[in-house]
Amino acid sequence: MDSAVTEDVLKSDKDCLTLGEGVVFTGHIAAKGKVEISGVVNGEIHSDELWVGPSGIITGKIQAREMEIHGQLHEEVTCSEGIRIHSTGSVHGRLTYGELQINRGGRVAGSMSQDEKISLNPRATLTW
8 A cells, every 4th residue: 555545545543543445444443542434444453442423434342441422333332331322323133332412313223232351352452
């Protein structure tokens, strides 16, 4: 991949990885800090914090400690602490969470279960 394209499409600093609007990514994202998605992801995401913008769509296995959802999550979602689904946000599939907040207009379709002692997949444990 051309480095100029990489810089424009997938921005990263020490604590944040950003996937911009209009970008489609297929694969696995593992980040120690925050991941911000405004594009489309098909695959897996493992991060400490996840922010999904209104145009963001993630399909696959999603694991994070904290989540702020303005867009769409599909399939398997595990949030070990708190997930907040905003008015434009939706979760479709299986949601496991520590704490849940759904703003008016936010949607969940599928199964939900609260587990105050969620253990994230060891693959999500990152070391640097």
